[in-house]
Amino acid sequence: MEFNFQIKLMTVKILLFIAGFVLIISIATIFSLKKIIKKRISNFKKRFNEYKIIEYERFANCFGVQSKGYVQIRGNGILLLTKQFLFFQMIFPKKELLLPLSDIRESKITMSHLGKTKGKKLLKIVFTNDSGKKDSVAFLVSNLDIWLKQLKSRA
Known part of the structure; x- marks a missing residue:
């Protein structure tokens, strides 16, 4: 009976240790991501200083091109809209997408893109790619109506 109690106590201690370790790693990851995002936003302000940023989203979720x-890896990143272009940079891996507004053919709402969904409305951008062919990308953004309005007013 006592042996059984010791095994249960040891199991609880191991589980508490693992939970504590996971919590510490999670907190460290969150602080690292915040630092990366803060640095990227600062870099964006320098990089795009000459352009007026009309709209931006810190945690846009890209569903792929x-x-x-x-x-493709679906990932979060920073989405910017200026008078000249739409720009997205994924947090990790560091991938970029730069779309001149003159290449954007349509912006609309969709529920899925490339077979991926989150059960929420997505911002779908239809554009002409570098090969001159029709292409598209979709983003989950927090203020979808504002993004649509801004993009449609620049079409």
């Missing part, structure tokens, strides 16, 4: 196929 259609021409790159179905096997």
